[in-house]
Amino acid sequence: MAPASTLDDFQREFAAALLGEAISATGRALAAQPGFAVYRNTVLRGCIDALAANYPTVATLVGAEWFDDAAGRFARSQLPRDGSLAAFGQGFADFLEGFEAAAALAYLGGVARLDRAWTEAHLAADAPVLAAATLAALPPAQLLDAVLVPHPAARWVCSPDMPIFTIWRRHRERAPLDDAIDWRGDGGLLTRPGGAVAWQQLGACAAAFLDECAQGRPFAVAAGRACPAGSAARIDTWLPALFVAGAFTRLGRPQP
Amino acid sequence: MHALTAGLGLKADHFQEALACRAPGLWFEVHAENYLVAGGPRLAWLEAIRGVHPLSLHGVSLSLAGTEPPDAQTLAGLAALVRRIEPALVSEHLAWSRRGPHYLPDLLPFPRSGEALVTICAHVAEVQDAIGRPIAVENPSHYLTIDGHEWGEIEFLAEIARRTGCALLLDINNVHVSARNTGLSAERYVDAFPAGRVAEIHLAGHRADPALGERLLIDSHDTPVAAPVWALFERFVGRAGPRPTLIERDAELPPFAHLLAERDQAHERLAAVAAAL
Numbered sequence: 247m248a249p250a251s252t253l254d255d256f257q258r259e260f261a262a263a264l265l266g267e268a269i270s271a272t273g274r275a276l277a278a279q280p281g282f283a284v285y286r287n288t289v290l291r292g293c294i295d296a297l298a299a300n301y302p303t304v305a306t307l308v309g310a311e312w313f314d315d316a317a318g319r320f321a322r323s324q325l326p327r328d329g330s331l332a333a334f335g336q337g338f339a340d341f342l343e344g345f346e347a348a349a350a351l352a353y354l355g356g357v358a359r360l361d362r363a364w365t366e367a368h369l370a371a372d373a374p375v376l377a378a379a380t381l382a383a384l385p386p387a388q389l390l391d392a393v394l395v396p397h398p399a400a401r402w403v404c405s406p407d408m409p410i411f412t413i414w415r416r417h418r419e420r421a422p423l424d425d426a427i428d429w430r431g432d433g434g435l436l437t438r439p440g441g442a443v444a445w446q447q448l449g450a451c452a453a454a455f456l457d458e459c460a461q462g463r464p465f466a467v468a469a470g471r472a473c474p475a476g477s478a479a480r481i482d483t484w485l486p487a488l489f490v491a492g493a494f495t496r497l498g499r500p501q502p
Numbered sequence: 503m504h505a506l507t508a509g510l511g512l513k514a515d516h517f518q519e520a521l522a523c524r525a526p527g528l529w530f531e532v533h534a535e536n537y538l539v540a541g542g543p544r545l546a547w548l549e550a551i552r553g554v555h556p557l558s559l560h561g562v563s564l565s566l567a568g569t570e571p572p573d574a575q576t577l578a579g580l581a582a583l584v585r586r587i588e589p590a591l592v593s594e595h596l597a598w599s600r601r602g603p604h605y606l607p608d609l610l611p612f613p614r615s616g617e618a619l620v621t622i623c624a625h626v627a628e629v630q631d632a633i634g635r636p637i638a639v640e641n642p643s644h645y646l647t648i649d650g651h652e653w654g655e656i657e658f659l660a661e662i663a664r665r666t667g668c669a670l671l672l673d674i675n676n677v678h679v680s681a682r683n684t685g686l687s688a689e690r691y692v693d694a695f696p697a698g699r700v701a702e703i704h705l706a707g708h709r710a711d712p713a714l715g716e717r718l719l720i721d722s723h724d725t726p727v728a729a730p731v732w733a734l735f736e737r738f739v740g741r742a743g744p745r746p747t748l749i750e751r752d753a754e755l756p757p758f759a760h761l762l763a764e765r766d767q768a769h770e771r772l773a774a775v776a777a778a779l
Contacts, residue, residue: 253569280713285645
């Protein structure tokens with residue numbers, strides 16, 4: 247008598263049959279039963295539905311049929327690793343940017359990054375919001391050396407040449423799409439100042455400043471790099487809005 | 503604390519109504535994985551609901567029947583959530599859903615062998631150790647005929663309960679669906695189920711497979727509870743006495759009032775059974 251198939255053998259065969267990989271006679275016999283399709287559909291549908299929930303703007307822009315096809319391809323190439331599907335699809339924007347069928351939709355990857363930013367902002371840890379007054383109260387020398395630590399729920403996404411935030415925001419706010427879109431790059435900041443995720447337009451200087459802060463650079467360095475002398479967008483025109491949005495959580499020390 | 507009678511799955515769309523509802527015996531169940539998050543509004547909602555209603559945490563990804571131990575990060579997250587929420591019930595499924603690094607979002611079947619029994623008992627014990635309390639293990643829906651079963655499902659579940667001290671969750675829609683799909687008697691199943699171990703009952707809707715029709719029923723949770731499932735429920739609680747009973751609805755969500763009416767139906771049955779004892 248042949249040795250009984252082990253639990254591991256069975257699950258290897260079952261998973262391979264689910265994912266359409268090479269299988270032995272055992273796997274083929276399972277997959278040949280009509281009920282096997284229920285598992286195959288549930289697994290794929292679970293991934294696609296999670297992506298649709300996590301990328302609602304992308305799903306609205308491209309329609310259900312297109313989205314299901316793209317999401318199904320993504321899910322088959324990058325199966326979930328976490329039982330919590332609320333965060334599934336981390337690489338979906340990269341996937342869309344390399345997806346042939348999306349080549350004509352150059353803004354889609356950026357919009358997907360904003361959807362992702364919303365999910366990450368929504369699920370991020372709770373933390374206090376740093377008030378502008380705390381910064382203002384510092385003596386000048388300490389102010390220049392202070393590091394503004396981005397809030398765990400702060401996310402920002404910019405595009406150099408695509409109005410991704412305008413497109414994303416109009417879908418999220420269900421604003422009319424018939425207004426002509428100024429077709430140049432823009433960006434958005436997502437934060438969670440009062441519990442719920444909020445968003446606002448973010449200029450290139452402010453985005454660069456946040457990038458510098460996230461790298462642990464002190465205020466003076468970050469401001470100088472983000473907003474070079476003679477730059478059109480003076481720091482006092484955009485910095486207060488970052489504080490109001492709750493973009494920072496505390497003052498930190500410069501990274502060595 | 504009031505006694506739990508019939509509960510509802512908690513859906514984000516119904517949060518305000520769930521918070522305000524004061525139906526007697528009402529409780530809510532959530533998929534634990536949806537709340538294994540670092541922070542933010544989800545946990546705030548859950549804590550607000552917990553402030554007024556008992557909660558049940560229902561796991562879907564611990565993969566008790568998987569060959570590898572439950573994911574350490576998930577387990578740590580679940581333990582923290584249990585400490586934070588102090589749920590009335592914690593449950594998982596007699597199924598697997600992980601393979602290597604991948605999570606396959608479904609509740610997958612396996613041959614009920616002696617090896618599977620030992621593996622599952624170790625995993626149940628690990629979960630119970632991590633959260634410091636017993637869990638209830640749920641009978642799954644079946645769609646396949648699988649070779650290699652050395653145990654009947656009821657005897658297998660009873661043995662897991664005996665070895666680990668866990669409770670059981672009897673999903674009566676799963677019993678109905680599985681019995682129809684694999685040609686067994688649902689009545690005989692609910693009659694033989696170890697009533698003393700049952701900490702919770704699930705009731706849900708199902709639908710016929712679009713291609714195969716009634717020959718293949720799918721545990722879809724997107725319709726009201728069907729008449730034969732209500733009949734099995736009455737049969738079981740008539741024998742076993744009342745148990746916390748969940749109306750499990752995950753898709754094609756009707757208004758909250760419709761779900762509450764369905765829940766009230768279960769509540770009234772449980773109250774009648776309790777009164778008759």
